Amino acid sequence: MHIPDGFIDLPTSAVVGLLAVGGTAIxxxxxxxxxxxxxxxxxxxxxxxxxxxxxxxxxxxxxxxGHLLGGALATVLVGxxxxxxxxxxxxxxxxxxxxxxxxxxxxxxxxxxSILGVATSYLVFIIARKILPKVRGSIPLAAGIAAxxxxxxxxxxxxxxxxxxxxGTAPASTVFAAMFSxxxxxxxxxxxxxxxxxSAIMATRSDLVYGxxxxxxxxxxxxx
Amino acid sequence: xxxxxxxxxxxxxxxxxxKKLTKFYLAFFSVAILLxxxxxxxASSQPDGLEKVAEEKGFLDTAKDSAxxxxxxxxxxxxxxxxxxxxxxxxxxxxxxxxxxVAFGLFMMIRRKR
Numbered sequence: 303m304h305i306p307d308g309f310i311d312l313p314t315s316a317v318v319g320l321l322a323v324g325g326t327a328i329x330x331x332x333x334x335x336x337x338x339x340x341x342x343x344x345x346x347x348x349x350x351x352x353x354x355x356x357x358x359x360x361x362x363x364x365x366x367x368g369h370l371l372g373g374a375l376a377t378v379l380v381g382x383x384x385x386x387x388x389x390x391x392x393x394x395x396x397x398x399x400x401x402x403x404x405x406x407x408x409x410x411x412x413x414x415x416s417i418l419g420v421a422t423s424y425l426v427f428i429i430a431r432k433i434l435p436k437v438r439g440s441i442p443l444a445a446g447i448a449a450x451x452x453x454x455x456x457x458x459x460x461x462x463x464x465x466x467x468x469x470g471t472a473p474a475s476t477v478f479a480a481m482f483s484x485x486x487x488x489x490x491x492x493x494x495x496x497x498x499x500x501s502a503i504m505a506t507r508s509d510l511v512y513g514x515x516x517x518x519x520x521x522x523x524x525x526x
Numbered sequence: 527x528x529x530x531x532x533x534x535x536x537x538x539x540x541x542x543x544x545k546k547l548t549k550f551y552l553a554f555f556s557v558a559i560l561l562x563x564x565x566x567x568x569a570s571s572q573p574d575g576l577e578k579v580a581e582e583k584g585f586l587d588t589a590k591d592s593a594x595x596x597x598x599x600x601x602x603x604x605x606x607x608x609x610x611x612x613x614x615x616x617x618x619x620x621x622x623x624x625x626x627x628v629a630f631g632l633f634m635m636i637r638r639k640r
Contacts, residue, residue, distance in 0.1 A: 303576050308590035330636060337637035340547065342630075347554045349629035350622055354562035357602060357618055359570040366578040367570035384633065391629045399624060400617070401592040401600035460576065470585025477583050484575040507550050 303371060303485075304396065305411055305460060307404030314467025319409025325417040329386040336381035336512065344510050345380040349388035351499075352376060353395065360491050368488030371456060373419030374427065374449035375496045378441065378513035379503065382424040389416040414459035422455040423448040427513060441514045442500040449496035450489040457485035555626070562618030566602070567611045 310318075337345060352372035359367035372392070376385030393411050396402040403411045430444035461481045465474035500511065508514050573581060580586040598605045599617050607613040 303574065305576065306589040307592055308588045309580065309585065333633075334636055334638055337633055339637065342633040342637035343551055345633040346626060346630035347551060347558070350555060350558045350626045351561075353621055353625040354558040354566075354618065357562055357566040357569060357614075357621075359572070359574060361570045361572060362575070365572055366575060367572040368575050369569075387632065388629060391632065392625060395621060395625050395628065397592070398594060399597060399599050400602055400621065401595045401597055402602070404590070404592050405594065457575065468585065469588040470580070470583065472583035472585055477579065477585075480579040480583060481576070484579060488575050507547075510550070 303369075303411075303415065303456065303460070303488075304393075304403030305407040305414075305463075307406045308469060309404075310407065310410055310463050311467040311469055312406060314463060315406045315410055318413050318463060319406075322409040322412040322417065325386070326390055326412065329383040329390075329416075333381070333383035333387055336384045340510065341380060341384070341512070345384040345388055348372075348376050348379050348385070349391045352388065353392045355495060356392065356396070362484070362487040362491060366484060366487075368453075368485070368491055370492055370495050371415050371419050371453060373415060373452045373456070374423035374445055374492070375499055377420055377423040377448070378427060378445040378496075378500055379511055381512040381516065382420055385423075386416045386420045389420065410460070410463055414456045414463075418459045419452045419456040423452040426451050431513065438504060438508065438514065441504055441508075441511065442497045445500045445513065446493040446497040450493040453489035453492045454482050454485045457481040558622050559619060562622045563615045566618045567614050 352370065352375065355370045355372065357369070359369045362368045372389060373385065376388050379385070380388065390412050393403060393408065393415065397405055397408050397411070426448040427444050430447045431440060434440035434444055458478065458481070461474065461478035464470070464477050468474065468477070470477070503511055504514065572578075577586065580589070594600065599620060602617045602621075603610075603613040604616045604620070607616060
């Protein structure tokens with residue numbers, strides 16, 4: 303899903319890049335509320351874990367692979383704003399050190415994965431958590447649903463950018479259809495990895511899981 | 527210091543709690559190192575979703591080399607290391623450490639201080 307340079311023209315990349323900068327600035331401001339002495343290291347580790355798991359491409363269909371984007375996983379572990387920053391750090395390291403994702407396309411990638419992917423994940427997670435029973439087991443499930451939906455939505459982000467400023471000659475509608483259907487499959491892998499990881503952390507340190515402990519914050523106010 | 531300790535149930539309890547937390551962080555970090563350093567070798571090398579779509583829809587050739595494509599770590603390998611296993615694994619470990627430095631630096635800087 304990392305867009306290389308050249309797929310999308312420079313004017314479009316620049317405009318989306320500005321949106322990405324704006325979104326990241328908001329995340330920087332708001333992440334403060336999600337981060338304290340305990341959760342700040344957790345956010346760092348989440349970025350590290352996502353970098354590692356993004357290296358693990360899994361096969362999805364004949365001749366195609368996919369890898370975790372991590373938006374839903376990060377959102378549930380550390381909250382949406384810190385999650386967005388964590389993904390942006392990963393995308394920056396990948397683009398600058400590993401030439402994975404273009405430099406002029408970095409804003410496009412940040413927009414699709416760190417902003418669109420995370421915002422979708424957060425919204426779906428909140429709705430799913432509301433609908434599902436108020437038990438611990440609902441958290442990994444809600445995270446999985448968010449993960450599954452966030453991937454085709456992030457892929458749609460690329461399809462829209464292609465429609466506006468794609469340099470290729472293929473019609474935008476066929477690119478959208480192909481991106482969407484492929485990424486529904488990748489979304490299944492995303493959901494599996496997210497459910498497994500959130501389950502493991504819920505089982506060991508549920509107090510560090512934002513999506514679970516944030517709903518209990520009211521009970522802790524007395525302490526401070 | 528004393529007062530804070532008593533509020534959370536004594537200094538001793540606090541340190542055991544911290545130790546447990548550090549242990550958890552270390553375990554989490556170790557899993558990441560293991561995945562990036564060892565398991566990454568077994569990852570699928572097929573084109574990813576976007577690359578595959580670009581190939582099928584005929585716009586893969588519009589991709590341009592990144593300005594950093596000459597980086598010694600480009601495409602998750604360390605240039606000069608012949609063994610594929612070592613090359614990918616080392617690149618993974620370097621990436622994990624680089625991500626850790628940047629992410630921890632950022633998050634510790636912007637966190638709410640007590």
